[in-house]
Amino acid sequence: LLETKKLIVESAFLETSTTPLYKKIIDIKHKATKLGIKQINIFPLFLLPGVHVKEDIPQQLQLAQEHLGEEIKLNVLPYLGNxxxxxxxxxxxxxxxxxGEGKILLSHGSRRQEAKQATEKIAEKLGALVAYWSKPSSLQDKIQYxxxxxxxxxxIVPYFLFPGKIIDTISQEIDHWQKQLSPVELNFxxxxxxxxxxxxxxxxELLSL
Known part of the structure; x- marks a missing residue:
């Protein structure tokens, strides 16, 4: 938490938290009101315009705005991957x-086509192939290619923002494949x-607001 007379910076989570995002925003509103702040800026720390950015966050913000009324405006900034x-x-x-003679950009995968298109565009600029962890066009297929x-x-570069269970699982799978594929070298x-x-x-980005 960083506070000045006119600035509050806090973190909130869309998942893995006992407090829903909209309730966290309402909690922040009470601090903001005391400081005379009339707008809350939300900076989505996501890399792609997937379900979280395009569906889940807007739903949570709508719930928050319904509770806040016109007291405070909610302003969503472009997501980080933008x-x-x-x-x-x-x-x-x-x-x-x-x-690596061959390059693979590994993304989680999304059901939203625009997220897939964004990933493929980035990979093309990098001269890499795209693989998805949770969708077809798997990492193992691209390695075999x-x-x-x-x-x-x-x-293999993971197009993920932070480490966590998924990255741990991917790393373990790559280690497993590495043992089977020697002398091919997989670099994660x-x-x-x-x-x-x-x-x-x-x-x-936060300090510029």
Missing amino acids: QTSLVHHILQAQFTNLP FINQGLKQIA GTPLGETPTLASLIVA
Whole structure:
């Protein structure tokens, strides 16, 4: 929590929290009112325009606004992944540092077509193939594709923001495949949120409001 006379910065979660997002916003409203703040800015820390960005967050904000009335305005900022040039820079740096003749950008996957299109556009600029963890066009399929092409080193960069259970599971699966695929080398990168550059962007975005 960061507070000044006119600024409150807090975190809220869409999932894995006992407090729904809309209730968290209502709680923040009480602090904001005391400081004379009339607008709450929401910065979605998501990489793609998927279900959370396009459906879940708007639903939660609608519930919050119904409780808040006209006392405070809710303003949703562009989601983090909309900063395409910086995201591309971070991903490119990872691919540059990971040994790999073949490059795979691994995304979670979404049922929303625009999220898929955004991922494919990023991968195309990086010269990488797209694989999805929860949708068809799997990571294992793309690894096998490169093996069939005779490649011996494959770089895999996760298009995820933070580490967690999914990244742990992916890492374990890659370790398992690595044992079976020797001498092919699978090199796994890190989520974007672990880079100082992205952390600096988040801070700068909040302080610029």
